[in-house]
Amino acid sequence: MIFAGTLADVDLVTALFGPAAYLAGHRTFTHSILGTIAIVVLTGIVTRHLSEKQPESWRVMLLAVTCAATLHLLLDLGQSEGVTLLWPLRHTRFAADWLPTIDPWLLALLIAGILVPELFLLVTSEIGAKSESPRGRNGAVIAFVVILIYVGARAILHSSSTALLEPRTYHGESARKVGAFPNALSLVTWHGIAETESLICLLEVPTGMAKSFDPEAADCVHKPESSPELDAAQKAAITQEYLQVARFPRAALAKRQDGFEVVIRSMVDQAQNETRHRVAVMIFLTPQYGVIGQAFVWLKNVHLH
Numbered sequence: 001m002i003f004a005g006t007l008a009d010v011d012l013v014t015a016l017f018g019p020a021a022y023l024a025g026h027r028t029f030t031h032s033i034l035g036t037i038a039i040v041v042l043t044g045i046v047t048r049h050l051s052e053k054q055p056e057s058w059r060v061m062l063l064a065v066t067c068a069a070t071l072h073l074l075l076d077l078g079q080s081e082g083v084t085l086l087w088p089l090r091h092t093r094f095a096a097d098w099l100p101t102i103d104p105w106l107l108a109l110l111i112a113g114i115l116v117p118e119l120f121l122l123v124t125s126e127i128g129a130k131s132e133s134p135r136g137r138n139g140a141v142i143a144f145v146v147i148l149i150y151v152g153a154r155a156i157l158h159s160s161s162t163a164l165l166e167p168r169t170y171h172g173e174s175a176r177k178v179g180a181f182p183n184a185l186s187l188v189t190w191h192g193i194a195e196t197e198s199l200i201c202l203l204e205v206p207t208g209m210a211k212s213f214d215p216e217a218a219d220c221v222h223k224p225e226s227s228p229e230l231d232a233a234q235k236a237a238i239t240q241e242y243l244q245v246a247r248f249p250r251a252a253l254a255k256r257q258d259g260f261e262v263v264i265r266s267m268v269d270q271a272q273n274e275t276r277h278r279v280a281v282m283i284f285l286t287p288q289y290g291v292i293g294q295a296f297v298w299l300k301n302v303h304l305h
Helices: 002-017 019-025 033-050 055-077 104-126 137-165 228-235 237-243 267-271
Strands: 177-182 189-195 199-206 219-222 249-256 259-266 279-285 291-298
Touching: 002 019, 002 033, 002 055, 019 279, 019 291, 033 055, 104 137, 137 177, 137 189, 137 199, 177 267, 189 267, 199 267, 228 237, 228 249, 228 259, 228 279, 237 259, 237 279, 237 291, 259 267
Parallel strands: none
Antiparallel strands: 177 189, 189 199, 199 219, 249 259, 259 279, 279 291
16 A cells, blocks of 8 residues: 555656756646556555465455555645646646645644554553554544545635635736635645736735735746747747646846846745745747747746746
8 A cells, every 4th residue: 555655656767867857747647547556566465475375355455556546646636746647648737736745734643543543542542441443443534534635625715815816906907817726734725826917926825814915915926028039039939838736937038148038937826835845947048030949947946037
């Protein structure tokens, strides 16, 4: 179960090969329906080999590893980075935006599901009582139910946050697109993004406290106006590839002695204050708007915002 439940994250090694490899490999093939089936088959073969003399045990363990691999995919689907469920047929990323990448509350529930039953086991063993159910089963069932309730609460709060963002105006402009992204520690405060015709606004969304929500207090940045250099950068092949992944993209433009520099990044990373393993695009243009250099770069190495 541990092997099946964590194998999908082997794609993290792509970060060792640079931002281009990471963008292409992270949350793609191992985080797809096909990849999950492959993980189940692989772990099933290993499990079958280890339980040759106990076929009934093998069937139970196959069910266990199938659940572990599937739950990994579902939990990652609930996060904001997105997973390519339909790879290799489609490279579209699906993301529910309910859960943070590292969720301390979820980890606490899982740990409690292990430790609390062990504590009760110590108490009952001291008084001589014997449990008729398999060790740890009741704790696992209770933890699983509580986690389902927790994820459901996150989903409801996310829906409330987006509903709070949508009908508002931001510095006099109506929102054309909004997004709410989870805060790792707080369930009732979400990182909001509202995109208008000329602005991208970042703000904290206090779910359930609509009266204290002030969209005019949002931290807004202007989207660059259309220009020949920006149009040339957007037509570059590397930009088109990046825009399939990036959400709420924003370009920054700077004049150089030998032409122009354009950086395109996802504003979701800024809203969540995340730079680790976050990717941006850097494009260099001649004075005549020809592309002379382009590359995926780590966001932490970008100085043009």
